[in-house]
Amino acid sequence: MKKDVREIEKKFLMQTYARFPLILERGKGCWVWDTKGKKYLDFVSGLGVNALGHSHPRILKALREQAGKVIHVSNLYYHPYQGPLAAALAKITGMDRVFFCNSGTEAVEGAIKLARLYASRRGKKKFEVVALKNSFHGRTFGALSATGQEKYRKEFEPLVPGFRFARYNDVEHLESCITENTCAVLVEPIQGEGGIFEMSQEFMEAAASLARRNHAVLICDEIQCGLGRTGDYLASKHYRVRPDIVLLAKPLGGGLPLGAFLAREEIGALFQPGMHGSTFGGGPLACRVALEFLAVLEKEKVLKNVRKTGEYFRRRLLEMAAKYPFIREVRGRGLMLAIDLAIPSRPFVQMAMDRGFIINSTHDTVLRFLPPLIVEKKHVDALCKMLDEIFANTPWEPAGKSV
């Protein structure tokens, strides 16, 4: 650990992150290296961003070429890549119109504005959004107001009015939250930060039909679960439900900050010049790289790998759950997987790091795995062998006694 970096950060950065003592310097494929030259197998991929792993040759080539041409032009002018990227995204998502921003939270903000605009154009002064308990949608005021977790909200109130929270997978409760003032129902098909919880088929269908019946829009936040993570371009496709608005970010820019919200024609066509905008959103560098990212997903059959390796990984985790009684549950789909423990999960992150693996802990007891979508069986085997070793040395007493 280079001490000076830590000290400089401690003095000059607002201390919003409880970082692990690790300075990462470079990456290749599923591997990253720290400043001492130690290598780690990356099962976090920058929180779902580095879907093609690190330093993918095609991403690097596109990045270098485009950086040498033009990096930024603003949205006052055209450039060659924003239109084609919008067309490519429309094709894979089944949406019609796209707006580009720079992050997930901005995609949420834009979608809320669009949902309110759609309601008001239909002559309805309705503005309420029904989101879900335990959700995570971001940190800015609109997105934070849509986030159903007290710990993120409580110091910043009052938040934006008009948000209600339904219980996940509870159709009756969802129904009771929707009123004549509801303009949108906002869901993550698989809650990510909340600890990897999949929406049931029944709940997703109910969310879509309740939204439709009440002239509200269904917004699917696919910022974490979209763009291949679950083995399809959208997690909502597994439910055979077509949302009205879809939110994307994380892997879209191949590591560069890029987000997007996409909508059906009738909704997306409502924005007129001046109603929404972004200085950086959809710039030539990020769009050129995003096009390359989508091309690689298709050319290298990455989604097929997600389905195959994800299934194998899930099986291996289930085997481990059968062996260790403190693993309460295995959850998730594709390469968005988690194990829920009956004991705190964060200590395992450090143990894994000491052994050359990067994994993530969320919600106190959950170990979340978001490897690059190009991860292979041999990497999964290596991770599971390491987990098996540390679990085998974990003292455990059944409920009622201390661990």
Ligand SMILES: Cc1ncc(COP(=O)(O)O)c(C=O)c1O
């Ligand atoms: C489902 C979901 N929505 C929104 C966000 C916010 O995205 P960002 O951190 O890019 O603002 C996240 C980030 O983790 C997320 O997982």
